[in-house]
Amino acid sequence: MTTQPEIHRDVPAWKDMRTAAIGTGAFADAESGAFYLQETCETLRAEGFEAVVGPMDGSTWGTYRLQTWSDGSPAFLMEPAGGPDDLRAYEQAGFEIAELHVSATATPGSRGFEDKVPGVSVENWNGKDPEALLAGAHALVMEGFRSTPFFTPVPQTMFLERYGPLLAHADPRFILRAVDKDGTLCGLTLAFPDPMRQGAIVLKTYVGTVPGAGRAMADRIHALSGELGFSEVVHALMRSGIASEAQSRKFGGTVFRRYALMGRLL
Template structure:
């Protein structure tokens, strides 16, 4: 069953241009999808828009990206999915890659980074007071990702609404907090055992306000994965060219999926 995508007109700018977005959805085939996209381009150009990106449900808080390459291995929870013809659909309508993202797989076990930052302590969440944990996470995420393309600040209640269900299903051992000598929270990590890619720990989100804190937390995730019998750590949905992708290579991450946000100048 096809569900034609929604068009979003209030989205973050792409390269300073007035930008709209094609949301996630499905096309019966590449031909009909390309026709829909071409008509959307014409309509938005007449409205004064300068660029169109997709698939993206409004911002990076919504579902976005399509798969452009896979090694055929199983998917993981919250991974973008779609039809095999999605890429051809966008390319047929004159879209090119606006952003590339990757997911990689690494072996469990420490690489020796957990104690690399003096004064930083990394511990698992005790499972208590999830709202306090998410409030700390909110402040770190809003600051840590503020310069990321297409990132849009959201009110704290919306952030809590999005992450509370995930936290309710999480394994506290893999929710990590990094603190400094004064006990202040300087980093948080969300990782979880994956229900789809059996035997994997998915390292979904980590953010730190002190250089090296993220790497220390990632190292602890890999250590815990090995201690609890998991066979791999998935480095999920990293934007190409930024620190998380470089860090994945430090853990010998092997890319198994590539994704793209597609864009077209109007």
């Protein structure tokens, strides 16, 4: 085994069962990885757990998922990596896919969506007072993702600690707020130029409380990417079957990577 995964025993339930998670790592080969996973499952069963998922470092706030398919294109910043034999190790240990996720790429340029949400306007962050920006975003994210499997609410202080460093190096033009006619925050988007996948803007997170707000912000990101000469917009790490994947298709997104969170009943 190349990297010993950590075992997390306090994680959100899967299928309403007492669940543990096997953290991220990289197995030296499928056989040794499967042996480790089997032994770990036996240990957790003896402790009274009913299900195991992995790889996941505790919750969706940590690194999770493994790659199941790739078109061979370069990685992007914050993309799950792992080892080439991890998927086979999980499969040989009796795990099945618990969740599917995808990343897609789309060409820059507006699709004309920004002006089609009445009462909502999109504005760029001015680069000032990042704590105030993130404080407003915290409430949006906690509400917008609360029904997402394995999502765990976190206090505002932890949210600021996680996203503060990202904002410190961000291009404010790609940090967007959506506000309603009263000036109330109703959406936030975090995107950034990628230092690994050259020429790409990564659309990492967007959330909106008003229908269409997310699409309007995404349209601004695509428009700005074209204006500034970027070659692609990466729609990063979308859970299959939810709104973000459908939105990606509206922008002509083409999937270039697939990922899975694996699960096993004990």
